[in-house]
Amino acid sequence: MKIAGHPPVRADHIGSLLRPPALRHAFRDFHQRKIGEGEFCAIQDEAIRAVVDLQREVGLEVVNDGEFRRGSYWGRFVELTEGLAVKEAVFKFHDDEGHQVDFTAPHVEGKVRRGRPIAADEVAFVRGLSAEKGSGVVFERHAGPRPREERKRLPTPFSPLVKVTLPSPPTMHFWRGSRYADPGLYASPREFFADLARVYRAEIADLALAGAGYVQLDEVPLAMLCDPAVREQVKADGQDPQALVDLYVDAINEAVADRPADLVIGIHMCRGNFKGLYLSAGGYDSVAEALFQRANVNHFLLEYDTPRAGNFAPLRFVPKDKGVVLGIVSSKVATLEPLDHLKRRVDEAARYVDRERLALSPQCGFASTVAGNPIAEADMRAKLALVVEASHTLWT
Secondary structure: OOOOOOOOOOEOOOOOOOOOHHHHHHHHHHHOOOOOHHHHHHHHHHHHHHHHHHHHHHOOOEEOOOOOOOOEOOHHHHHHEEEEEEEEOOOOEEOOOOOEEOOEEEEEEEEEEEOOOOOHHHHHHHHHHHOOEOOEEEOOOOOOOOOHHHOEEEOOEOOOEEEEEEEOHHHHOHHHHHHOEOOOOOOOHHHHHHHHHHHHHHHHHHHHHHOOOEEEEEEOHHHHOOOHHHHHHHHHOOOOHHHHHHHHHHHHHHHHOOOOOOOEEEEEEOOOOEOOEEOOOOOOHHHHHHHHHHOOOOEEEEEOOOHHHOOOHHHHHOOOOOEEEEEEEOOOOOOOOOHHHHHHHHHHHOOOOOHHHEEEEEOOOOOOEOOOOOOOHHHHHHHHHHHHHHHHHHHO
16 A cells, blocks of 8 residues: 555454464463473464464554563563663553552663664564565455465565564553653653654664564553543542653654654554453544654554544544554454445545545554453454455455
8 A cells, every 4th residue: 555644454453463372371481491492482483473374364464473471561672771771550441340450661770772773673574574475465355254274375485574673662651640750860851852762763773673564562551541531540649641642742753763664653542451351441533643643653553443442533533644453353252343344434535534544453452561462362363354354345
């Protein structure tokens, strides 16, 4: 697809994929020192080869490593960046029944500096795999996703867009509230974000050199600031929610400044995803104008799988030079969304954003941590295949 004003592909996915049992066990064994780093890396490599093949087989034109080298989507960034540590968050995951789960979050314990590349090895490995030949997949129009063996395949070179995800800059600030850093380290959050932006700019440059064509920033804090209850908690902590929105958009823009002209940057808005639990609810209204109009990115990947995300009206603030990926397929439940339901949702969104600037994806990843969401690998495959097939059905 033409990039300017459009998502880079019509069928996207958010990045994290279910780790196979052998890889989950390897994470446990490595942390318990039962296996060495070499064996651990070999198991990761094997699992990544398989998950790249899976993405090929369902017909995706964008691939990544499923975040298989990470314990969580932000953990590796914290581990490899000087000055960052982990402490208890001031927020909690919860479900619709009121059950709550504590979690840990990034904390600033020293001046932030880039110690070493963070995800360039992830990109380089996938770039090498994606240069190999695979199978193109052609889909026909019909009422639902066909079984894998019924799809027509053409022997074509497989040269997808290589994608990599990074936690957004606000991830390193928000979840611990006003206690985000040890006392005396930074005079203000803006001073902290200036240091952090230098880490991102160097990392993004290395990702491009390694072969990435697409960097996705996973943004939870701004999505949480859509929730009135979260905004009240922020106020009780002595902070101004709207000032944080402006600060965070500025931090994102600083982080992606000076990126290569041909590198696509997208922002994924997420309300939290841990074993099917979430952190917040609320439509995009309170952040839409500032984020959609001021963020210097190509497109937004937006959760819209449940009523918690509100309606599509905030999309009226998306400028004509930016695209939207509609996250209307759920990664948290196994039930497949009917194609006519997806079509209705796309038609509703197209009232606010031109249809040619829209695309589809699951609302979030399938495994923000090693544990993953409560669905099976076969269900994940079916969901990804549905996204691809729906994109063919709705745009051809």
